[in-house]
Amino acid sequence: MAEYNRVSECVGLITLRNPPVNALSAAVRQGIVDTVQRALSDPNVKSVVICGQNGIFCGGADIKEFGSNMTGPPLIPMIHAIESANKPVVAAIEGSALGGGLELALGCHYRIAHSKARLGLPEVSLGLLPAAGGSQRLPRLIGVPAALNLITTGRHVTAAEALQLGIVDQVTDHNTVDAAVKFALSVAGRSLDPRRISTHPCPQQPDLDALFEEVMQKVRQSARGAIAPIACVQAVRAAATLPYAQGMERERELMATLFTSGQARALQYCFFAERAVGRWRMPSGARWDTSKPRPVHKAAVIGLGTMGRGITVALAQTGLSVIAVETQEKQLMEAKQAISGMLERGAKRRGVAPALDGVIYSQNIQAVADVDLVIEAVFEDIALKTKVFQQLSAVCKPGTLLCTNTSALDVDQLASETPNPELVVGMHFFAPAHVMKLLEVVYGPRSSPQAVATAMQLGKKMGKASVAVGNCRGFVGNRMLKPYIEEAFFLLEEGATPELVDQALEEFGFPMGVFRMSDLSGLDVGWRVRKGDGLVEPGTASGRSARIRQGRRYSPLGDLLCEEGRFGQKTGRGWYQYDKPGSRVARSDPWLHSFLGAYRAQHGLVARRIDHQEVLERCLYALINEGFHILDDGIAAGPEDIDVIYVSGYGWPRHRGGPMFYANMVGLAKVLERLEHYQQLHPEVPHLQPSSLLRRLVASGSPPIHKWGEAIKKLHSQL
C-alpha cells in the first residue's frame, strides 16, 4: 500500500509500505495511483514527494507476482500519470531504487538520493528488461552508452555515480525525506516541461550503428545463450532511434517475449534460491533462525598454498584480523608476497585501502592461540590434517571453531580426532578462494548448530553463496561432478573427441567444457584421487575386462594421459595442446586424436558418430541423477541448494537455473526415460541407474520443483 500525508502545509508525502523492500505489488500500485490523484486534486498541495518506508525507496516490481495472474493498475500508465502531473513530483531515494523502483523515480520530475543509496535497472539478471519505460527514459536522461552499460549489466550504481551520470539531481548525507520536501517546496510552480524525460530526445551519439554493433557483439559473447541482454540492447536501440511512443511499443514487444521465456523463469528461480539457501536446517532440527552464530573477530588460516592464500585474502577483505600460518619458510615468503599483491589489487578495484596490516604471518601454530575460528588448508592428507587438528585443539582457546577446507576427506573423521567434535565443520572453498562465489559449509553428525551458523554467517560476510550440506564423499558439488566427468571419458572411448564434448557443453552455456576445465585444473588432481581409491592399474591390458574396475565400467584414459606427463595447461599438454606450459589457449592436438584411435583399437572399441544431444544427455543427466541421490540421501536440504552450488561454483549457466531446475524444465519423465535408455545400453555404469527419488517423483505425476520436498526423506548429515 501507499500512505498519504500532507507535510510542511503544502507538500503531499506518499510513503510506499510493503516490507521488506517496498516492492510494487498490486496493492502498492493501487496505493500510488490513489495517493497521487489525491495530492494532485488537493488545491493546498503545491508539490509531491514519494518515498519508501524503513529506509528503502523501492526494490522494483514484485517478482513473486510474475508467476501469477497480475492484477491491479499497470505500472506504465501509473508512471506516465506521475510524469504528466502539473505539480512537481520528487523521489526521495534511500536504500535502493531498483528496477521498477528506479523507473518510478524516472517518472518523477526530480530525484534526491541519500549518499548511501544504490540505484540500478537489474531486470536483465531476472531474464527481463526495464519494461516500465526504463529502457526508454534512461537513455534519454544519461545518454545511450551509459544507459546501455547499466541496462545490459544490471549493475547497481552508488548515489555519487548516479549524480555524476545525471540520474539524480541532488545527493544528501542527511534525512532524505526532509531534503526532498525542502527541494519540492523550492521548485513548486516552476515549469515542468523540461523535467518530463519521455519528452526529451535521446542525446546525439556519433556512430550509433557502430556503437550498437560493438555492444551487441560484446553482449552475445558474454551472454553465452542468455536472451535478455540482447533484448536490452534492442530496447535501448529503439530509444535511440524511435520516437518515445514507438520505443515503448518495442519495449513492450521485447518484454512479452522475455516474460514468458524459460530463461526468465530460471533466473527468477535463482534469485529466490539464493535467498532460500540462507534458511538452512540440519538433521537435528537446528535451523538458521534458532541458531545464533558466534562473533568472529580474529581468524587463522593454516597452510598457505593455493587455497590458503585466497582464503586469507577473502577473510582479510571482510575486515577480520587474520593469522596466516605456513610451516615452510620459502612458501611463507612467497605466500606473503602473493597475498599482499591480491589485497592491493582488490583494494584498488574497490577504491579502498588494502588490509595489509590485517594479516600476521607465522611459521608457528602457537600464534593462533587467541583466534575465534581457524580454517585449515594443508595438503589433502588425513594423517597430516588429523595432526594439525590435534595441535589446534591443544593450542586454541576454548570454543574456537575448527574448519577444514578438505575437498574429499571425511569431516566427521577429523572431528572425531578432536576433543570437541561439535566445534568442527567443513568450509569448502573453490579456487581461487577470494574470487569464487561458492562456499559449501559441511556439517557432520556432531557439528553444533552454532558452528554451522558461524560458518554460514562468515561465508555471507565474505560475499559467498554459502550452502550448508551434509558430509559425504565429494560433498554435493564434487560428488555430482564425478559421473559427469566419467560420462565424458566414456564418450571419448565410444568415438567422441574432447572438442566435440566441450563444444556441446559450451553451447549449452558452460564457460568451459569438461576437458578444457580439466586441463585448467590439472589432470593430476583426479589421477591422485583415483590412485588413492585403488582404481589406477599401470600396464597395457586390453579388451573390455581392462575397462571394468571394482565391478563397474572404468575409463583409464585420464590415467594414461598422466602417465605421458600430460597434466593439462601446467605442462603445456593435456586433452589439448598449448603453446607453452602455463599458456591458456587450447588448440586441438593431433597426437591426442591418434592416441584415442590407438586406444580404441587396443580395446576393440569401434568409434561411432556421437551428436551434441547425446553428449548433453549422458553428461548432464548423469550429474542430475546424482543430484537426486543426494536429495534422497538428505545431504542437500532441497533442490535450491544443489542449484545454487552449481550456478555459483561450477559454471552451470544461470539462465538454465541449475541442474535440478533444468531437470524440472525438461520434464522428469523425459530425464527418467533417457537415463533408462542409456542404462540399458551401458548396464555396467551404475550412475546411469535412475535414482529412486526420480522414479518416485515421476510416479507421483512429476510435481513442480517446489513440491519435491514432499517426496524426499529426512535430512542426513552423513551417508
Ligand SMILES: CCCCCCC[C@H](O)CC(=O)SCCNC(=O)CCNC(=O)[C@H](O)C(C)(C)COP(=O)([O-])OP(=O)([O-])OC[C@H]1O[C@@H](n2cnc3c(N)ncnc32)[C@H](O)[C@@H]1OP(=O)([O-])[O-]
Ligand atoms: C508484463 C509485466 C510488465 C512489468 C513491468 C516491468 C517492471 C520492472 O521493469 C521489472 C522489475 O522491476 S523486476 C525487479 C527488479 N528488482 C530487482 O531485481 C531487485 C531485487 N532485490 C534486490 O536486489 C535486493 O532484495 C535488495 C537490494 C532490494 C535488498 O537486498 P537485501 O537487503 O540483501 O534483502 P534480500 O535478502 O535480497 O531481500 C529481502 C526479501 O525481499 C524479497 N525481495 C527483494 N526484492 C524483491 C522484489 N523485487 N519482489 C519481491 N520480493 C523481493 C526477497 O526475496 C527476500 O525475501 P525472502 O523471503 O528472504 O526470499
Ligand SMILES: NC(=O)c1ccc[n+]([C@@H]2O[C@H](COP(=O)([O-])OP(=O)(O)OC[C@H]3O[C@@H](n4cnc5c(N)ncnc54)[C@H](O)[C@@H]3O)[C@@H](O)[C@H]2O)c1
Ligand atoms: N586446489 C584446489 O583447487 C582446492 C579446492 C578446494 C579445496 N582444496 C583443498 O584445500 C587444501 C589445500 O589445497 P591446496 O591446493 O591449497 O594445497 P597446496 O599444496 O597448494 O598447499 C598446502 C600448503 O600447506 C602447507 N602445509 C603443509 N603442512 C602444514 C602444516 N602442518 N602447517 C602449516 N602449513 C602446512 C604446505 O607447505 C603448503 O604450502 C586441501 O585439503 C585441498 O583438498 C583444494
